[in-house]
Structures are given as structure tokens and as C-alpha cells.
Amino acid sequence: MSKTLLRLLSRGAVYILLTAASILMAFPLFWMISTSFKTLREANAPRIIWIPSAVVIDAYRSVMADPDFLRAYVNSAFYAALALAGTLLSIAAVAYAFGRLRWPGRDLVFALMLSTLMIPAQALIVPQYVFFNAIGWIGSFNPLIIPGFFAGGAAMIFLLRQAMAQIPRELEESALIDGASHLRIWWDVILPLVKAPLATVATFLFVAYWNNLLGPLLYAQSTRLHTLPVYVAQLYNINNTTQPWPSIMAAAVLTTVPLFVVFFLAQRFILDSVVLSGLKG
Amino acid sequence: MATVKDNPYLYTLVTSLATVIFIAASCAALGWLAKTIVRRAGGSQRRQEEAQAGYFFAAPWIVGFLIFVVAPMLASLYWSLTNYRLGDPPQWVGLQNYARLLFEDREFRGSLVNTLFLTLVGLPLQIGVALLLAVLLNQKLRGERSFRATFYLPVLLGFNAAVLLCWRLMLNASNGIIDQVIRSLSRAFPAFSYLNRGLIYVVEVVNGFFLGLTNGNYTLLEKVLATGFPPENRVPMWIQNPLWSKMAVILLMVWICGSMMLIFLAGLQAVPKELIEAAEVDGASGWKRFWRITFPLLTPYVFYNLVIGMIAALQIFEPVYVLYRDNQPLAPSAYSMVYYLYQATFRFNTIGYGSAISWLVLVIIAVASFFQFRLQSRWVEYEIH
Numbered sequence: 196m197s198k199t200l201l202r203l204l205s206r207g208a209v210y211i212l213l214t215a216a217s218i219l220m221a222f223p224l225f226w227m228i229s230t231s232f233k234t235l236r237e238a239n240a241p242r243i244i245w246i247p248s249a250v251v252i253d254a255y256r257s258v259m260a261d262p263d264f265l266r267a268y269v270n271s272a273f274y275a276a277l278a279l280a281g282t283l284l285s286i287a288a289v290a291y292a293f294g295r296l297r298w299p300g301r302d303l304v305f306a307l308m309l310s311t312l313m314i315p316a317q318a319l320i321v322p323q324y325v326f327f328n329a330i331g332w333i334g335s336f337n338p339l340i341i342p343g344f345f346a347g348g349a350a351m352i353f354l355l356r357q358a359m360a361q362i363p364r365e366l367e368e369s370a371l372i373d374g375a376s377h378l379r380i381w382w383d384v385i386l387p388l389v390k391a392p393l394a395t396v397a398t399f400l401f402v403a404y405w406n407n408l409l410g411p412l413l414y415a416q417s418t419r420l421h422t423l424p425v426y427v428a429q430l431y432n433i434n435n436t437t438q439p440w441p442s443i444m445a446a447a448v449l450t451t452v453p454l455f456v457v458f459f460l461a462q463r464f465i466l467d468s469v470v471l472s473g474l475k476g
Numbered sequence: 477m478a479t480v481k482d483n484p485y486l487y488t489l490v491t492s493l494a495t496v497i498f499i500a501a502s503c504a505a506l507g508w509l510a511k512t513i514v515r516r517a518g519g520s521q522r523r524q525e526e527a528q529a530g531y532f533f534a535a536p537w538i539v540g541f542l543i544f545v546v547a548p549m550l551a552s553l554y555w556s557l558t559n560y561r562l563g564d565p566p567q568w569v570g571l572q573n574y575a576r577l578l579f580e581d582r583e584f585r586g587s588l589v590n591t592l593f594l595t596l597v598g599l600p601l602q603i604g605v606a607l608l609l610a611v612l613l614n615q616k617l618r619g620e621r622s623f624r625a626t627f628y629l630p631v632l633l634g635f636n637a638a639v640l641l642c643w644r645l646m647l648n649a650s651n652g653i654i655d656q657v658i659r660s661l662s663r664a665f666p667a668f669s670y671l672n673r674g675l676i677y678v679v680e681v682v683n684g685f686f687l688g689l690t691n692g693n694y695t696l697l698e699k700v701l702a703t704g705f706p707p708e709n710r711v712p713m714w715i716q717n718p719l720w721s722k723m724a725v726i727l728l729m730v731w732i733c734g735s736m737m738l739i740f741l742a743g744l745q746a747v748p749k750e751l752i753e754a755a756e757v758d759g760a761s762g763w764k765r766f767w768r769i770t771f772p773l774l775t776p777y778v779f780y781n782l783v784i785g786m787i788a789a790l791q792i793f794e795p796v797y798v799l800y801r802d803n804q805p806l807a808p809s810a811y812s813m814v815y816y817l818y819q820a821t822f823r824f825n826t827i828g829y830g831s832a833i834s835w836l837v838l839v840i841i842a843v844a845s846f847f848q849f850r851l852q853s854r855w856v857e858y859e860i861h
Binding site for chain 1: 481484485487488489491492495496499510514526527529530531532533534536537538539540541543544545547548549551552555562609612613615617621623624625626627628629630632633635636637638639640641642643644645646650651653656657660731738787790791793794797798802803814817818821822827830831833834837838841842845
């Protein structure tokens with residue numbers, strides 16, 4: 196066999212493997228969408244129905260008519276937007292301190308920050324719960340949002356710091372000589388240069404807040420504070436003889452739409468593995 | 477009387493504003509403090525300004541670290557030595573909580589064994605699939621980007637409760653799509669049927685053994701062994717059987733391997749081309765080139781994924797909640813340590829006991845990471861010889 200033929204064959208094999216893997220990876224999402232357009236009978240049928248015989252949007256109608264769902268949507272949007280704004284801004288400030296400034300104790304504080312990477316946030320929920328209880332914050336969005344304002348997320352600070360540290364020094368030296376303040380340099384010179392890493396960090400933060408389940412379960416238990424994950428999780432009721440799968444999946448599709456949108460907007464930043472700059476150290 | 481608190485949005489907006497003011501004040505105060513200290517120490521004008529700016533910008537993290545990490549850790553260390561319950565004052569009980577966790581609490585031991593299982597069985601599968609996908613993507617074929625996007629998408633969507641409910645639908649044994657496909661393939665191809673039943677047998681024996689480890693009760697394992705090779709109509713019982721609950725979690729872990737895949741891709745792109753070309757000239761086959769040159773250079777990335785993956789395994793929460801929370805007899809067979817922490821603490825608000833669990837989790841992470849770092853010199857290569 197000639198060498199080109201062999202190469203062609205191996206390329207074909209790689210394509211087949213990649214396509215098969217893509218189908219498997221994307222299948223749950225396809226199934227979610229497909230089920231959301233089925234009738235109740237089709238969704239619970241004992242045989243496989245890949246694609247519904249007719250597109251039925253009853254499930255979407257019933258979900259959209261549920262005031263609890265709409266409120267959960269508003270709550271999730273409010274929570275994610277406010278928490279994202281506060282976290283992003285404070286992380287950008289702290290990353291500037293670690294990446295661009297020289298100050299006594301910096302390396303020690305930086306090492307301390309990196310060591311918190313090993314502490315899973317959930318290991319601190321018990322004492323934090325007591326604290327939020329003591330100041331009367333249980334039953335409000337505050338415990339979900341306010342901690343982020345204090346530059347929550349060591350990995351994100353690290354990512355942004357690496358990006359800032361790569362910018363040549365001369366840029367701000369000249370600005371400093373011109374008499375610009377650090378606040379100005381941070382906002383006008385440095386932040387515009389790290390737009391891509393900022394977008395990456397913003398995406399990760401948004402996804403984390405949008406998907407968060409444990410926090411809302413602990414702190415926002417009342418129905419009027421329910422966020423989407425809490426609302427959606429209770430749609431499945433083990434006591435039902437037949438589950439209303441089409442409407443559960445319609446709610447699921449609507450819940451994940453913002454994630455899809457964010458991913459398609461930000462994929463060029465995320466997939467280029469900026470995330471990993473400086474991993475090997 | 478209507479207060480700000482009655483409107484949850486307004487209440488949080490006002491609190492946010494107050495927080496921003498508080499943080500700004502902390503920034504100014506820390507900056508001023510740093511500047512004063514440097515001046516007292518006789519630092520130059522430039523030094524003073526640098527110290528002020530540094531602490532000004534780092535203040536949000538420093539203050540947050542003290543309020544949300546250091547203070548809670550110290551408080552929980554104290555509470556872990558008491559029988560504190562919300563509402564009752566804490567009473568000193570010494571190491572009683574820890575003793576109960578380590579020697580009596582079966583569900584805690586169960587969550588430990590579950591984490592061990594996910595680390596020993598799930599993590600290698602996850603890392604293996606991530607590596608395979610990365611190697612395939614690294615062939616630089618056309619359309620590589622859309623494949624990459626498809627493989628990464630589950631990382632962002634994966635642990636959303638909505639998507640997990642879709643898995644609950646798919647994993648159903650009677651009419652879930654996965655078992656339906658297995659059934660029809662088994663009917664069509666006898667070879668597939670044997671493969672399927674063989675895998676079922678292995679999975680149930682291994683899981684039966686691990687379940688026995690958690691409660692010292694090996695009846696499920698004995699039952700599996702007594703039944704022998706599974707009959708033709710058997711399918712996996714993902715969410716119905718304690719022998720399978722962890723396998724469903726592993727399936728999800730493999731599904732979200734995209735972030736590990738990106739890390740391997742970065743590693744593959746860092747492999748020097750000259751090395752590969754030199755080996756090619758020497759006539760080494762692709763297989764040999766991979767194991768002799770590429771893989772040793774990837775070991776730092778494997779190591780990184782192992783450490784991160786282990787910490788992630790003990791934090792798995794959403795899948796257990798969405799798939800098993802309402803199936804009480806079975807749920808403990810899938811508890812991760814964090815899930816058990818949630819379950820054990822907030823059922824009766826037993827803060828003392830929960831604090832002890834938190835500290836044990838931290839100690840376990842520290843010990844496991846220490847051993848991984850110690851062992852890494854045996855197999856991780858930072859330079860090619």
C-alpha cells in the first residue's frame with residue numbers, strides 16, 4: 196500500500212472517531228430539545244422515538260404560563276448579573292495588584308491566595324451559614340451575591356493576573372510620568388488590553404452563578420426567591436406515575452439558552468486555552 | 477410597615493451599594509496604612525506610593541479572605557469541638573464529633589468510599605477519554621474547531637440541574653433512551669449482548685465490593701455472585717440500583733471531560749516538533765512515538781488533571797441532588813463528601829458536627845495532595861532526558 200493511501204485511511208479513521216464522539220457528547224442536548232417538542236404520550240412511549248412526529252409547542256406554552264417559572268428566570272438573571280458585575284470588577288482590581296504593582300508582602304499574599312485553590316468553597320458553607328444567619332441574611336439573595344464582591348475565585352484572579360503580567364512595562368511607566376493615577380492606568384490602559392481574558396473570566400463566572408444549586412438551596416428557600424436550578428429540579432416529582440417530560444424538558448431548554456448564547460459568544464476566547472497560560476510553572 | 481427588606485431585589489441592591497462603599501473604604505484604609513508603615517520604616521517616596529497602590533488594589537481580596545475564609549475556618553475549628561446546633565449555645569465536647577465520624581458514622585464512611593471509587597475508577601476513565609479526544613483533535617484536521625466546541629460544551633452545561641434532569645430521563649431503565657438502545661443492539665447482535673452482560677457483571681461485582689466496604693454488609697455482592705452471568709434481558713439499572721448509582725455519576729464525569737481535554741491540547745501543542753520529526757526519521761511508529769516521546773512530556777498535565785479531578789470528585793453535588801435526592805434508600809450509595817456535609821449538617825442544623833466534617837474534608841484534601849506531590853517525582857517528567 197502506498198504511503199498516501201495509508202495517510203488518507205488514517206485521516207478517515209480519525210474523522211469517523213471524532214464524529215462518533217461528537218454525536219455522543221451532543222446527544223443529551225439533542226434529546227432535551229427533541230423531548231421538549233413531543234407529546235406526553237410520545238415522551239413516555241416504550242419504543243424509541245428519535246424525533247417527534249409533529250412539532251408540538253404545548254410544553255413551552257404551559258411552562259411560559261407558569262408564573263413561578265418566570266419569576267425563577269428573573270431571579271436567576273438578577274442574581275447572575277449583579278454577582279457577575281461585582282466579582283468581575285473586584286477580580287480585575289486584585290489581578291492588577293498582583294500582576295502590575297510591586298509592593299511589600301505581595302509574593303506572600305499571592306501564595307496565600309493560590310493556596311485557597313485547594314479549599315473547596317463548600318467546605319466553608321457551614322460557618323458561613325451561621326454567619327449569614329447571625330446577620331439576618333438567610334432568605335435573601337445577599338449570601339449568594341455579596342461574597343463575590345470580595346474578589347471571590349482564586350483561579351479567576353490567577354488567570355487574569357497572568358494575562359496582565361505579560362503586558363510590557365513601558366506602557367504604564369510613561370503614563371505614570373505623565374502624572375496619571377493608578378486608578379486611571381488600571382481602567383484606561385490595562386483593562387482594555389486584557390479584554391479577551393476578561394471575557395473568559397466573565398463567561399466562567401456567569402456559568403458558575405447560573406448553574407449554582409447548593410447556594411440557592413441553602414439561602415433562598417422560599418418560592419419567591421427560587422432560582423432556575425432550584426425550580427427546575429423540583430419539576431420532577433417521584434410520586435407522579437407519569438412525569439410531564441415534555442414540559443420539564445421545555446423548562447430545561449429555556450434554562451440552558453443563556454448558557455448556549457454565552458458559549459457561542461465567548462468560545463473563541465475559551466477554546467484557545469488562554470485558561471492555561473502559566474499552568475506549567 | 478413596608479421596609480426595604482420586603483422587596484428582595486431592592487434589599488440586595490441596597491446591600492450591594494453598602495458593600496461597595498465598605499470595600500472602597502477598606503481599599504483606602506489599607507492603602508493609607510501601608511503607606512504610613514513604609515514611611516515610618518524610612519522608605520522612599522516611590523516606595524510609599526507603590527505600597528499604597530498595591531494594598532489599595534489588593535484590599536478587596538485581603539478583606540474578603542479575612543471575612544469569608546479565615547474567620548469561618550477558625551470559627552468552625554472551634555465549633556467542631558462542640559455540639560453546637562443553631563439556636564442552642566455550643567458546649568465543649570472535645571474530639572467526640574471526630575471520633576463519631578471516623579468510627580461510627582456509616583454514611584460518612586460511605587461518602588469516603590464513594591469518593592475513593594470515583595477517584596480510582598471514574599477519574600482514570602475521565603482522563604483517558606480527555607487524552608484520547610485531545611490526541612484526535614491534535615491531528616489538525618479541517619473542522620477541528622467545531623469538534624473542539626462540541627466536546628467542550630458539556631463542561632458549561634453539564635451540572636446545570638436542567639441538563640441533569642435530561643440525564644435522569646435518559647438513564648431510566650424501563651424507557652430511557654440509553655437502555656432502549658442497549659436492548660435493541662443486544663437483540664440485533666449477539667456479540668454485543670455478551671459484551672453488555674459481561675460489563676454489567678463486572679460493574680456489579682466491583683460495586684458490590686465497594687458497597688460492602690462502606691457498611692460491612694456484602695449481601696448485594698453475594699447476590700450478584702449467586703445469580704452468576706446476567707441473563708439476556710439485563711440492562712444497566714443506572715438510577716434504580718445502588719450497584720449502579722456511582723456509574724451514572726462516572727458517566728457524567730466522562731461527559732464533562734472537556735476542560736481536561738483543553739489542558740491536554742495545550743500540552744500536546746507544547747511538544748517540540750523537532751523531537752517528533754527526529755523520531756520519525758529514526759523510523760519509530762506512531763504508537764511508539766506517542767508512548768516514548770509525547771506521553772512522558774504530557775505527564776505534568778496528567779498530574780494536574782489528577783489533582784484537580786480528585787478535588788472535584790469529592791465536591792460532586794448537583795448530580796446526586798438531581799438524580800437521587802428523592803430515592804432515600806439508594807441515595808447514600810452515591811453521596812460525595814460535600815453532599816454528605818450538606819445532608820448531615822442542614823437536616824437538623826447540627827453546626828458542630830458539620831464543622832467537623834468540613835475540617836476532615838480539608839485534611840483529606842491536604843493529605844491526598846501531599847501524597848500526589850510526593851509520588852509525582854516517580855512518574856512525572858518535567859524534562860525529556
